[in-house]
Amino acid sequence: MTTKKKSETPTLNLDWLKSPVTTDNQSKSGIIEDKPKKRRPNLKSLCGVRRYLARCVRLVEQGAMDPRTANSITYMLSTMTKVIELEQLEKKLSALEKEVKRKISNDNVVPMRRVK
Secondary structure, three states, X not given: OOXXXXXXXOOOOOHHHHOOOOOOOEOOOOOEOOOOOOOOOOXXXXXXXXXXXXXXXXXXXXXXXXXXXXXXXXXXXXXXXXXXXXXXXXXXXXXXXXXXXHXXXXXXXXXXXXXX
């Protein structure tokens, strides 16, 4: 579990303000409306990682993303995949250990003695 340092402040991306206003962002009264928020990828599941990877592949194919950037993202996504898989294994192992302890305590198993 990671925690944010108090000294870190989030940065506000105002690049969209520099671009010329289109009719899509402007109402009939001339007031500029908020730009719709971009959907952030869900990287908490393997399915979300797979979808984001597929999106990067499409962007590279369309020429909208630099292949070097996609390579960096792919490396990070492979790391995320390993972390998610380890987390899933850890949960399964923990559940199995609890089940074994429960069965041992319910069965009142007496350890076997060595027969001479």
